[in-house]
Structure formats: C-alpha cells, structure tokens
Amino acid sequence: MPEATSPTRKRIVDAATKLFYGEGIGRVSVDAVAEKAGLTKRTLYYHFKSKDELIAAYLDGRDQPNLKQMAGWFDDAEGGADKKVEAIFTNLARAARHPKWKGCGFLRTAAELASMPGHPAVKAGARHKTRFETWLAGELSTQGIGEPQILAREIVLLMDGAFSIMLIHRNPDYVEAAGRAAGVLVKVRMGAA
C-alpha cells in the first residue's frame, strides 16, 4: 500500500493537475499523466487504483489553494462587504484574461461527468463548493449582513454563472457584470439599495 504523503504521489497529482485543468479530464490519458510526472503508468497505478480516483485527488488538491485565493482577495479589499465581494469578481476577471485560464476546474469536471452523478470527483467538487459557500456566509455574517446564507448562495450562483459563460463567450465583461450584480444584492441586504 502506497503512502498518502508520498512525494511520488505528489508528483503524479501535480502533473495530473496541469493536464486535467488544461485539457479536461476526458482528453488526458493516464499515459500522458505518467509521462508528465516522469514515471511509468504502472507506477502511477501503484499509487492510484484508477483514473477516476486520480481525478478526485486532483480536485481534492485544488480545494484549499482555491479557498485561500478567494479569502485573500476578500480580505485585501478596502471598503464594506459590497466592495469586498466585488473585489473577488474583479480579481477573477483579471485572472480570466490569462491565456492559460480555462474556467473552474470543479465545474468543468462536473460537466464532463454529468452522466455519472455519484462520481468521487463530483463529490470532491461538491465539498469544495459547499466549503466556499459556507466560508462566504460566515464572512458576510461577520460584516453584519442579514440572511448571510441566502446572500452567499446568490453570490455563488453569479460566480459560477460567470465561470461557465466565460467558456462560451470568452469575454471578461460577463465576470465584471456578475460582480456588479453581486454588489447590488449585497447592498440590498445591507439595507441600502
């Protein structure tokens, strides 16, 4: 049985992350991941019992970095809750302009696995999205906003909508528009529409 903290395992997940995010899980072969990690497929299968498990490990590995990124943008922004929320979208729009940006890996993976609802990778995505929504509701509550859970969910909907439609239109204006809509909803809940 391989170790969960093995450096070899980390190399595999790192390689998988770059390839799966860049090309999509269905367009990347296990051979390609093994080659990128600098080892053979058989070794990869020593550390992961299937490609599906590797995909789930890829998403699990993105959970904390992703949350930290969002929290950093939120914390660093000046102003009230509305400005802090809008700052997340502004930073997202900037990131989306980078040529290597390919949307949200969690959402894209769930879209590819739409016919397999119970897939471990979909569950990993659900955990991440729930954590983000819960974290955001907590921040909004701290900022003294009423009904923080409802508002957090609405912001999540706008954000994921922006992620998805960006893959169709490739126009960051949609992310900015989502940010402004989120700001409006925050202000409504702050009592000053």
Added chain:
Amino acid sequence: MPEATSPTRKRIVDAATKLFYGEGIGRVSVDAVAEKAGLTKRTLYYHFKSKDELIAAYLDGRDQPNLKQMAGWFDDAEGGADKKVEAIFTNLARAARHPKWKGCGFLRTAAELASMPGHPAVKAGARHKTRFETWLAGELSTQGIGEPQILAREIVLLMDGAFSIMLIHRNPDYVEAAGRAAGVLVKVRMGAA
C-alpha cells in the same frame, strides 16, 4: 454533396442529440451515433465531414426549441416582469428534477471544449446564449424596465450559474434561489426594491 434538409441527416442529428446530451460529447463515439440512427458510420460521414461538425449540428438544432421553451414559460406567467422572470426559474427547477435532465447542453459542451475556444460547437453555443440574452432584454424593455440589457445579462448569469452548480449538488434549491435573486434584481430595476 448531401442535402441540408435530408431526412437521413435529421435522423443522425436526432440520434446525436439524445446521446450527446445524455452522455456528453466526449463519451459518445461516432459508431454509437450511427448505430442509434440505424445506419453505418460511413453513411454518417457522408452527411457530416467530422465528429466536430456533428457536435455543432447537434447544438444548432437545440437553439430554436430551447428559446421557444423559455419564451413560452415567460409568456404564460401571470404578473409583472419579476414574476415572469421567476416563472422561468420555477419551470427550470421542475425540469431539473427529471432523472434524464443533465443541465444545459450548450454549457456542458463548452466545458468539454474549454481547451478549443474556436470550436464550431462553442460558436454555436455562443450564438444561442447571445440570442437568449437579446430576446430577454427585448422582453424586459417591453415591460418598461430601465437598462434591460444589463438586467438581462445578470439574469443569464444567474441561470447559467444554476445550470452549472446543479451538476455538482443535484439540488434544485439552487435553481429556486437563483430565481428569487433574479426577482430581486428585476424589482431593483423596476424602482421598488
């Protein structure tokens, strides 16, 4: 050269629609489409020059039916613009409860093709989403709402967010929440938050 209105072509697109929507474009082989259509792969390749072109034809074929469905829900709803918009989401939530529902075919296809931005199927998706946004802005304008384009885009973002996150959580509450948020935004623009 095959005819654009050929009944055989229609049979192929119908078969492709069921399979591509149900399983995802990457998980369906050209052989599977041909078998479902009751003809050989070679015949399919007589009518379509590549799988990519077939995928684009599948999405092009969904454009008008999809728009008509949305327009029907909007027109049939009683009340002001906010109620009519919310009605779209309510109907969407009901549809999403059906076991065969797999989200928005346009968004899922774009997610699968995220590494190929210029793909003809992505362009077909962009055309559809733009048509929907334009139609909605027109309806909102008719209902006497200021800044209908901005509002239409925000509603599109909420709807596509609901489509996407539903594939992760499989919980129609998100669609209802999006509908309520859309209603709030409409009311803000109607001047009575």
Added chain:
DNA sequence: GTATGTATATTCACTAGTCGGTATACATGG
C-alpha cells in the same frame, strides 16, 4: 423505350492509433 450518364446515398471492411488497466520481473532498503 431503352441505353447511357451522373449525382445522391449507402454499405462493408479496414486502417492506424489510443484507451484504461495489468502480468511479470526486478530493484532497493529494513
């Protein structure tokens, strides 16, 4: 009216390559 020509439409058999996954063997360190 029957032979010939041509465009449309379809089939069978095939290629060349990729897929996820595995059997077997060999190393290395405790």
Added chain:
DNA sequence: CCATGTATACCGACTAGTGAATATACATAC
C-alpha cells in the same frame, strides 16, 4: 525475507476516419 516501489511489455476494447464498391434515382440521347 519481505515490503515498497519501479520498469518493460503487453492486453483487449475502442477510437475517428477512409477506400472501394454499389444501390437508387433521374436525367438526356437516340
């Protein structure tokens, strides 16, 4: 010796796409 880890080589199934032949229909020519 035995557990952990790595490598070569392979498997059967499947992939998108193609070559060559053929069926069908409808012309026009004689």
